[in-house]
Amino acid sequence: MENLPFYQPHGSEIELFERAWRNRLPLLIKGPTGCGKTRFVAHMAAKLGLPLHTVACHDDLTAADLVGRHLIVDGQTEWSDGPLTRAVREGGICYLDEVVEARKDTTVVLHPLADDRRILPIDRTGEQLAAPPSFMLVVSYNPGYQNFLKGMKPSTRQRFISLAFDFPPAEQEEAILIGETSIDAMSAKRLVSIANAFRALRDHDLEEVASTRLLVYAATLMKDGCDPTIACRAALVETLTDDPETAVALREVIDATFGR
Amino acid sequence: MEEYVGELWHKLVTRVADKQHADAAVSLNEISKTAAIYFRALGGDAGLNLSAAPPTRHGARRRWMQRLATSGERVELSWRDGETLRLPERIALFSERGLNRDLYLWLVALSAAKINDDLPWIIRNQTATLTTLERFPGLLPRYQQLVEAMLALRPAPADLPKEEAAQESAIRQALQQPGSIHVLPPSKKPFHPVPLWTHPTPPVSAPSKVSASDGAPERDESDNSNTAKSRRKHAAERTDMPDGKDGFLMLFRAESLFSWTEYIKVNRPQDEEDDLESAAQAAEDMDSMTVARDNETSAAKLRFDLDLPPAGEDDAPLDEGISLPEWDYKKQIMQPDYCRLQELVTQQAGHCELPTQLRRTAKRLRSQFQALAPTRTWLKGQQDGEEIDLDAWVRQEADLLSGTHPDNRGVYRAQVNQQRDLACLLLADLSLSTDAYASDHARVIDVIRDSLFLFSEALSATGDRFAMYGFSSLKRGNVRFNRLKSFDERYDSAARGRIAAIKPGYYTRMGAAIRHATTLLAAQPQRQRLLLLLTDGKPNDVDRYEGRYGIEDTRMALHEARQQGLRPFCVTIDSEANEYLPHLFGTGGFAVIKKPEDLPKELPLLYAQMTR
Numbered sequence: 001m002e003n004l005p006f007y008q009p010h011g012s013e014i015e016l017f018e019r020a021w022r023n024r025l026p027l028l029i030k031g032p033t034g035c036g037k038t039r040f041v042a043h044m045a046a047k048l049g050l051p052l053h054t055v056a057c058h059d060d061l062t063a064a065d066l067v068g069r070h071l072i073v074d075g076q077t078e079w080s081d082g083p084l085t086r087a088v089r090e091g092g093i094c095y096l097d098e099v100v101e102a103r104k105d106t107t108v109v110l111h112p113l114a115d116d117r118r119i120l121p122i123d124r125t126g127e128q129l130a131a132p133p134s135f136m137l138v139v140s141y142n143p144g145y146q147n148f149l150k151g152m153k154p155s156t157r158q159r160f161i162s163l164a165f166d167f168p169p170a171e172q173e174e175a176i177l178i179g180e181t182s183i184d185a186m187s188a189k190r191l192v193s194i195a196n197a198f199r200a201l202r203d204h205d206l207e208e209v210a211s212t213r214l215l216v217y218a219a220t221l222m223k224d225g226c227d228p229t230i231a232c233r234a235a236l237v238e239t240l241t242d243d244p245e246t247a248v249a250l251r252e253v254i255d256a257t258f259g260r
Numbered sequence: 261m262e263e264y265v266g267e268l269w270h271k272l273v274t275r276v277a278d279k280q281h282a283d284a285a286v287s288l289n290e291i292s293k294t295a296a297i298y299f300r301a302l303g304g305d306a307g308l309n310l311s312a313a314p315p316t317r318h319g320a321r322r323r324w325m326q327r328l329a330t331s332g333e334r335v336e337l338s339w340r341d342g343e344t345l346r347l348p349e350r351i352a353l354f355s356e357r358g359l360n361r362d363l364y365l366w367l368v369a370l371s372a373a374k375i376n377d378d379l380p381w382i383i384r385n386q387t388a389t390l391t392t393l394e395r396f397p398g399l400l401p402r403y404q405q406l407v408e409a410m411l412a413l414r415p416a417p418a419d420l421p422k423e424e425a426a427q428e429s430a431i432r433q434a435l436q437q438p439g440s441i442h443v444l445p446p447s448k449k450p451f452h453p454v455p456l457w458t459h460p461t462p463p464v465s466a467p468s469k470v471s472a473s474d475g476a477p478e479r480d481e482s483d484n485s486n487t488a489k490s491r492r493k494h495a496a497e498r499t500d501m502p503d504g505k506d507g508f509l510m511l512f513r514a515e516s517l518f519s520w521t522e523y524i525k526v527n528r529p530q531d532e533e534d535d536l537e538s539a540a541q542a543a544e545d546m547d548s549m550t551v552a553r554d555n556e557t558s559a560a561k562l563r564f565d566l567d568l569p570p571a572g573e574d575d576a577p578l579d580e581g582i583s584l585p586e587w588d589y590k591k592q593i594m595q596p597d598y599c600r601l602q603e604l605v606t607q608q609a610g611h612c613e614l615p616t617q618l619r620r621t622a623k624r625l626r627s628q629f630q631a632l633a634p635t636r637t638w639l640k641g642q643q644d645g646e647e648i649d650l651d652a653w654v655r656q657e658a659d660l661l662s663g664t665h666p667d668n669r670g671v672y673r674a675q676v677n678q679q680r681d682l683a684c685l686l687l688a689d690l691s692l693s694t695d696a697y698a699s700d701h702a703r704v705i706d707v708i709r710d711s712l713f714l715f716s717e718a719l720s721a722t723g724d725r726f727a728m729y730g731f732s733s734l735k736r737g738n739v740r741f742n743r744l745k746s747f748d749e750r751y752d753s754a755a756r757g758r759i760a761a762i763k764p765g766y767y768t769r770m771g772a773a774i775r776h777a778t779t780l781l782a783a784q785p786q787r788q789r790l791l792l793l794l795t796d797g798k799p800n801d802v803d804r805y806e807g808r809y810g811i812e813d814t815r816m817a818l819h820e821a822r823q824q825g826l827r828p829f830c831v832t833i834d835s836e837a838n839e840y841l842p843h844l845f846g847t848g849g850f851a852v853i854k855k856p857e858d859l860p861k862e863l864p865l866l867y868a869q870m871t872r
């Protein structure tokens with residue numbers, strides 16, 4: 001029980017997750033990439049003592065990939081549960097990461113599970129599973145990711161309660177860096193200050209913003225003895241932009257923070 | 261005494277002149293993009309433009325500046341107002357290029373600090389310095405270097421008369437130990453400029469002679485009292501303008517054509533003018549309105565505005581108009597029913613075929629779009645197809661083995677064009693600025709016309725639902741929304757006739773046009789809805805719809821469109837667009853076409869990229 005994955009709460013999301021779980025409500029977590037969505041779900045699964053089945057969604061994902069399929073083993077057919085079915089049977093958490101990446105017709109299989117019916121019909125076997133009380137469906141997506149032809153069907157979306165994540169306030173993000181990498185407090189502070197400077201450029205000069213994940217990378221490099229400027233360039237600047245002039249400006253921000 | 265002062269001036273001027281290092285100069289052009297991003301990253305207001313500071317002629321410093329100017333050297337200082345961050349056009353103060361560049365970045369950092377502008381100059385700059393160094397401690401060594409290099413250029417207090425020496429010592433100390441000086445000792449002589457700090461009395465904050473009691477927007481006043489607005493900016497905004505060297509000269513020329521009273525009248529919106537007016541009234545006012553507009557742009561444009569017949573006569577309003585709100589960013593309020601928009605259909609258009617010179621391109625685009633634009637996807641479980649569907653095959657075998665009856669669903673994968681679920685509304689700027697020449701052969705309006713033709717050709721090939729409208733405006737009471745093709749109309753010879761008949765007129769009240777386009781597009785059942793804006797410049801109108809006001813209203817309108825689930829995208833030929841479009845559309849939300857004549861070909865391709 002004490003081996004929970006480290007998670008630094010942003011606000012009251014832990015409590016809200018527990019309430020959703022107790023009341024059998026499916027949960028949608030939206031927020032930019034690398035802000036702790038996956039970590040949060042892992043933490044909550046461990047905290048509640050539930051098995052966790054994670055699916056990274058992509059546009060070739062079929063309903064069968066989620067529900068399961070017949071396999072042929074030694075000339076015999078054998079039904080094999082998909083991660084969704086497994087989570088339902090076990091009464092665990094099924095977490096669909098980046099759910100908008102999946103095609104709309106795939107996410108339709110979630111509908112009867114995500115409303116008060118809480119059932120999973122398996123056409124291939126004729127089975128109809130009723131989800132046990134402890135089963136929970138969690139999906140996440142990144143609304144900032146602008147792909148014109150992708151988005152979530154309103155009929156899918158309206159079945160979830162939604163939790164918006166963003167990058168945490170400075171002190172909390174510093175605590176994350178320290179918790180994850182044991183970096184010293186001053187360096188953590190400076191890294192977060194750089195990240196927030198870069199985040200001010202969101203939607204304006206940068207399409208992607210510095211995620212907590214990237215800060216963890218930079219801190220990891222620094223903790224390993226890497227020069228802060230080099231670590232930040234590699235983990236942040238070059239990851240965030242290909243435009244030379246933008247890169248120069250970002251480097252100046254790093255120099256303004258760590259000196260040169 | 262006189263003689264002594266003269267000698268001192270001479271010393272100062274030559275000192276500054278001597279200290280200019282042309283070969284180490286850094287120009288604003290070189291670093292403007294970096295500087296702008298740096299400014300925003302350090303917390304500067306993303307709505308500001310960055311531009312070169314014009315030489316200051318103001319108050320006590322005026323004589324000094326003029327003296328400097330006569331020696332061919334100028335000291336330009338930086339400042340920011342509600343719309344613009346101004347930086348020296350060139351910095352050549354130090355012999356080391358790196359230091360000159362550092363000075364630029366320092367000025368940017370300093371301007372990004374959020375400091376109460378009402379503080380006295382000496383306090384304001386020290387506070388900004390402290391704030392900046394605290395947030396960005398890495399700047400400290402560079403700051404110290406700059407101060408050291410700067411002090412070496414300044415007159416030694418020992419060489420100055422008493423009062424000036426005290427002042428100079430205070431400035432020196434404030435630079436070295438920011439926060440330690442609370443008042444600037446008085447002196448009758450102006451002090452030596454401090455290029456490390458912002459402008460002591462930026463021109464825009466000067467009390468204006470033009471009274472603001474009638475609610476005239478303040479930018480009008482500042483534009484009249486000095487040339488605060490960059491002249492180069494104007495030149496870029498209106499390509500047809502002669503490269504005026506002096507803003508006052510332009511004012512003078514405009515003034516000699518029209519009486520001063522007229523000029524004042526049209527330039528100071530009064531309450532009654534601010535009321536909603538009928539379209540006819542507004543059209544009558546057209547002449548005087550354009551005068552006001554041209555007073556601040558160029559005399560050359562005048563001629564050309566007045567030659568134009570009032571566009572209103574050819575266009576039939578479809579109804580009494582639609583009331584739309586407008587966002588006032590200064591008050592942070594939405595003003596309800598503030599604009600009146602008319603949907604118009606031109607009466608002069610006949611039917612027409614695609615212009616011959618476009619036919620070849622159109623043909624190519626059509627075939628490209630038929631093959632390229634619709635999403636190609638693999639369908640599984642087909643009876644026939646290019647590949648075997650292993651999944652389906654295994655399933656079939658398994659079903660056979662397990663005795664469940666197979667459903668004959670086919671074991672192939674086939675690639676097909678999937679029906680696209682897409683609607684696009686194209687909104688084209690038809691304001692007078694599109695009458696400018698885009699190249700040697702074509703005006704902007706011609707380029708837009710060709711673009712509309714080719715865009716329609718391409719989109720009819722995809723089968724995507726689309727509509728096209730043009731817009732312009734003449735103050736808030738008369739926003740003109742020309743229907744070229746509605747969603748329900750076919751793209752036929754009548755639609756082509758309307759496209760052929762588009763012509764430039766009036767101004768660009770973007771917010772209202774976007775709001776109405778949003779209503780039309782949001783009513784479409786398609787799941788993906790693209791609002792495509794085609795333009796050649798910033799939002800503007802003859803009333804206060806200019807500069808930041810217009811930008812912020814447009815930004816708000818776009819925000820509303822996004823909230824309705826629409827995706828706005830802007831295609832522009834304005835080479836200065838990078839200064840304001842990111843603020844409106846975000847990176848990736850717009851495209852700048854470098855050569856306007858490429859627009860007709862680029863536009864369909866952009867559309868394909870966006871919706872593939």
Ligand SMILES: Nc1ncnc2c1ncn2[C@@H]1O[C@H](COP(=O)(O)OP(=O)(O)O)[C@@H](O)[C@H]1O
Pocket residue numbers: 006007008009010031032033034035036037038039040176180212213216
């Ligand atoms: N609140 C948090 N507590 C602990 N670690 C975090 C937190 N937020 C982000 N992280 C760190 O950032 C990394 C990326 O987070 P992750 O949950 O994978 O992001 P997301 O799923 O939102 O893309 C994690 O591996 C972890 O190191």
Ligand SMILES: [Mg+2]
Pocket residue numbers: 689691692693694767768796797798
């Ligand atoms: Mg215009």
